[in-house]
Amino acid sequence: MRMRVCIENGNAILLKRGKSMSRRSRRERGRPGQHGQRIIDRDAFYIKETPNKGRGVFTKKEFGQNEFLLPYEGELLEKEPDVDDTYIFEFTFKGKPFWVDASKEDGSFGRLLNDDHINPNCRPKVMEIDEKPAICFFSLRPLSSNTELVYDYGPGNIYPWRGKFGMLRNHQKNLTALYPGMPQIL
Template identity: 25%
Template sequence: MVNQAPKAQKSTQNQETQNIKNTIKKFHANVQPILHSSYKANQAKVVRVKKCWDENCDCSTEDCDNVCDRKVCPKSCTLKKAGCRNQVFEEYRLKDKLFYAESSGEKGIGLFASRDIKKYDFIVPYNGEIITAAELEIRKKKYKEIGVIHTYPFKAGRGFYIDPTERGNSARFANHSCDPNMIAQKYVVNNRKEGFRAIGYIADRDIEKHSELTINYGYDYDPVLSQRCLCGAEACKGWIGQPPPPADAKDDEHPNDEEVESLLDEDEERRIDDDDEPLVDEEDENIPTKLNNSKSNNYSELMPVMNSLEQRELSNVYKKILEIPVRAQLKNGLISELQFEKEDTEWSENMKRAILNTISFNPSAPRDEKLESDEDKEWTENNTAFFTNEKTLEGNCQVA
């Protein structure tokens, strides 16, 4: 009996080690991009990158037009006199890998340097299924239904995503650091649909063999889903991505694991598109802007930024602001005397005004004589409408 507990413990450990091995094997280094049917059905033109025109250029520095434009040369470029070194996604398959995946303690699996790496070296492509934004929406629902919390879609240009959640390579194992040694670079690649960008992680500094390879996820803060950061960097902010704004920063305000579980059960959804991807995008940075208004109380100043017209899920922090009640008076079909809570901000007040606007003016609404004071009421003989000064949706003004 006495020996059973350590035995059980050992077998659990063995099981965990086996699970890690299986996961690393499944998402191995050489998994290639998978063209999902939604990508194939997309009508966008196919890109033809021209080979570098200079026969004496080996396409290894920014002097090369293609390198400078972050365009990967086509295979025919290798036939030039000087050869071509701008084949990062191809070359990677032939060269020794610069990384290996193994356990990174409490952070789960991580990526590590298999030898010394030089700044700007191309380390690993971010490979997975290439899907469209529409397919991502379908997957978000599916992942939620089947309880997949950790998902990895990465925005890959206009209207495309790379999703290695179920099929992908080891780039998905790169953990977050507040002082990362890799950055994500987007590339135009030959033979892919216009708008699509391939993603590769490159070294942001010289990296020593066996160091962990990390990236800044760039997540926005989310009161429910943001996780504590264990990167151990001197500059660690304590959180993966943005730390909570001052008013949200107290430990006791952050839900514990059980509360998170139950909140998720209550239909809270993890951000999985732009929010859940490691964000480095040359075209559209998803950094919330601070409004220049007089309110400076807390996180509510952060305004959601739309990068394009595609439909996006609002993160929980913004939903919470929108759920703050507003008090208003409905008088003769007109909304007036709006009172907002101090946590509301300009953008959320405007959205609430817009909603109230839809019910605010009803010309046929019965007039409540008792509520109208003689002072601010002005009837015109021929009109069925009346004019009055009121504190309305738009402010203190004359309304009809």
């Protein structure tokens, strides 16, 4: 399933289904903030189990910097939900709090993006679609194929995987990348 999103003056407007992404050039897809159409190309992503994280979303193709990737889909709520918040995305739009409840398994990808507060490669942005707020993910840098999409869930130590051991492991990975001969300490 594909949706067209028209970006005008920083606002996104949902349009009807469009041509396959493979038939559209990078120029036709445009860039965020410019006039042009964005297409959610579900064939450009796949889901894969990842060690220590569960399921994650990976790219099947390359993406440029600041390129629209996909939305965080789910039920838009105007009141704070009284449910498990595993797939709840909280944000503010025009000074008012909103929540997107993506707890329902509906085949969407945005709900499965994992956290990486040290080295995220995409970011969420609040957009307006059909006069309602929506969360859309954009790449922070060029992405090669088979790259896991990760973003920073936000500040704080409320995420158990960000404990001291997890942070040390992430720093070890970064140091090992910088200094390939360095011995592993974790």
